[in-house]
Amino acid sequence: MSFLDSLYKEIILDHYKNPRNRGEIAGALHQEGLNPSCGDELELFLAIDEDRIEDVKFTGEGCAISQSSASMMTQAIKGKTLKEALEISRKFKDMIQGKPAAEELGDLQLLQGISKLHARVKCATLAWVTLEQALKSVEEAPKIS
Amino acid sequence: MSQLEPVKLRQDFPILSRKIHGKPLIYFDNAASSQRPKQVVEAMSNYYYQHHANVHRGAHTLSVEATEMYEEARRKVARFINAPAAESVVFTRNTTEAINLIANSYGRKNLRPGDEIIICHAEHHANIVPWHLIAEQTGAVVKAVGLTSERRLDMEQLDDLLSKRSKIVAIAHMSNVLGVVHPIREIADKAHAVGAVMVVDGAQAAPHVPVDVQALAADFYTLSGHKMCGPTGAGALWAKAEILREMPPFLGGGEMIRKVYIDHSSYADIPMRFEAGTPNIAEAIGLGAAVDYLEGIGMPEIFAHDQAMVRYALELLKPLEGIELYGPEGADRGGIIAFNVLGTHPHDVATALDGEGIAVxxxxxxxxPLMRALGVQSTARASFYFYNTEEEVDRFVGALIKTRDFFAAFA
Incomplete structure (x- = not known):
């Protein structure tokens, strides 16, 4: 397998060219993500009911790695509780930092090759860092009872 | 003009023999930072092994030797840019620090509310943000000249922008994206006609274009050593002596003083007034060695080689479908090519080229601001130097076609 084939697997490029859950959710929790060094931008929209992510969408511009990672992330966290989403995020970041991939990451495991490409780690984790920032703001928001 | 021999010169650069992902390295990221020849590294190690001590202090032999080597480096940089005197060359870390020095010292002293600083849309952040910072503090305003459809600086717009409110005109000698060499002399004459000073960001030009600060009619010229075969941490600011002498210090500390009391101090003459603290001595000496090395090749020869490389590459790239190129063609184009593979993000392009051993x-x-003016989020960029060859360009173009086709297959 060539260098390119091993890195840009078909499913990754499919998510890049045909991103899932792309768009905005009016009135939803909204978080911006930015990689200032390369200019990648991401906006994440989270419709949260109680402690569950009912819907999630994203917009933005960036490379195949950052956009496919965001697309796959939305699939992975939709319907999950905030705690579960954070757990997936932790496992994904572990994998990108070179630890063995957790099976429940599903298609996201295809991004494991990035762990060997330090220059692209920030691309792969942009959506996840943005997700964690968004969930942190939920945690810190005053509870309305 | 003697012909430059890239293959022979490459032998001075051990890093250029490296393999990346099993392929011979093609280093096309010279606009970000060039590589170092042995002569520069050896000048620095010789200094450390045989001559190191602090400069401008103490009467012992090593300190005298270190001071002499440091000041010799200053004279070399002055000669390199045809400065009338070495005393108005200040060592800085890089171009960024040099422009911050100008903004904080000259700018803070001279700018008043409503005064205008004129830049252009193609500037590097290092020639934008320092002006924002000083504008916020002084009430001055930053305005920018646009580009023509060919991506040259729009001289008519410059005429419209310049007025008696213009106090500083700060323009890059060469764009780090478009590769265009701006007509600094003409811009400087216009700036002077309205009473403004001319600041030149020479980060890209100094390594590639023969520089004569007097012929350019510049008031300030700045450069970075690491883009011109020198070490990181060594850059320079040159300013007209009569301007530099009137400027207050930027940083305070040792070296830059005349007398210090508990409640006040007086400051050293130029250039020491602007070199607070122990400077990057080895790096300055390395920059001096880099200047010797470049002059040994010849700056006109280096620029001619860059231009030949860019012409050769553009002839191969222009006919290609799906490749977008930015920047004008002609005698004012240096060795930089910003490009995009349509439908593919430049990071993915750069990763694919890296797989072929090619650094862009x-x-x-x-x-x-330039990306916005070009209507793109980002671009890839190949930038050449005297050690690059046409054969490398051939391999680069081949790899680029392969990359384009790989990603196009998933469209």
Missing amino acids: RAGHHCAQ
């Missing part, structure tokens, strides 16, 4: 930059190149 991808991103906004610290020029976000």
Whole structure:
């Protein structure tokens, strides 16, 4: 397998060219993500009911790695509780930092090759860092009872 | 003009023999930072092994030797840019620090509310943000000249922008994205006609274009050593002596003083007034060695080689479908090619080329306003130097076609 084939697997490029859950959710929790060094931008929209992510969408511009990672992330966290989403995020970041991939990451495991490409780690984790920032703001928001 | 011999010169650069992902390295990221020849590294190690001590202090032999080597480096940099005197060359870390020095010292002293600082849309962030910072503090305003459809600086717009409110005109000698060499002399004459000073960001030009600060009619010229075969941490600011003498210090500390009391101090004459603290001595000496090395090749020969490389590459790239190129063609084009593979993000392009051993930059190149003016988020960029060859360009173009086709297959 060539260098390119091993890195840009078909499913990754499919998510890049045909991103899932792309768009905005009016009135939803909204978080911006930015990689200032390369200019990648991401906006994440989270419709949260109680402690569950009912819907999630994203917009933005960036490379195949950052956009496919965001697309796959939305699939992975939709319907999950905030705690579960954070757990997936932790496992994904572990994998990108070179630890063995957790099976429940599903298609996201295809991004494991990035762990060997330090220059692209920030691309792969942009959506996840943005997700964690968004969930942190939920945690810190005053509870309305 | 003697012909430059890239293959022979490459032998001075051990790094150029490296393999990346099993392929011979093609280093096309020279606009970000060039590589170092042995002569520069050896000048620095010789200094450390045989002559190191602090400069401008103490009467012992090593300190005298270190001071002499440091000041010799200053004279070399002055000669390199045809400065009338070495005393108005200040060592800085890089171009960024040099421009911050100008903004904080000259700018803070001279700018008043409503005064205008004129830059252009193609500037590097290093020639934008320092002006924002000083504008916020002084009430001055930053305005920018646009580009023509060919991506040259729009001289008519410059005429419209210049007025008696213009106090500083700060323009890059060469764009780090478009590769265009701006007509600094003409711009400086216009700036002077309205009473403004001319600041030149020479980060890209000094390594590639013969520089004569007097012929350019510049008031300030700045450069970075690491882009011109020198070490990181060594850059320079040159300013007209009569301007520099009137400027207050930027940083305070040792070396830059005349007398210090508990409640006040007086400051050293130029250039020491602007070199607070122990300077990057070895790096300055390395920069001096880099200047010797470049002059040994010849700056006119280096620029001619860069231009030949860019012409050769553009002839191969222009006919290609799906490749977008930015920047004008002609005698004012230096050795930089910003490009995009349509439908593929430049980071992915850069990763694919890296797989072929080819180093290019991808991103906004610290020029976000220019990216907006070009209507793109980012670009890839190949940039050449005297050690690059046409054969490397051939391999680069081949790899680029392969990359384009790989990603196009998934469209």
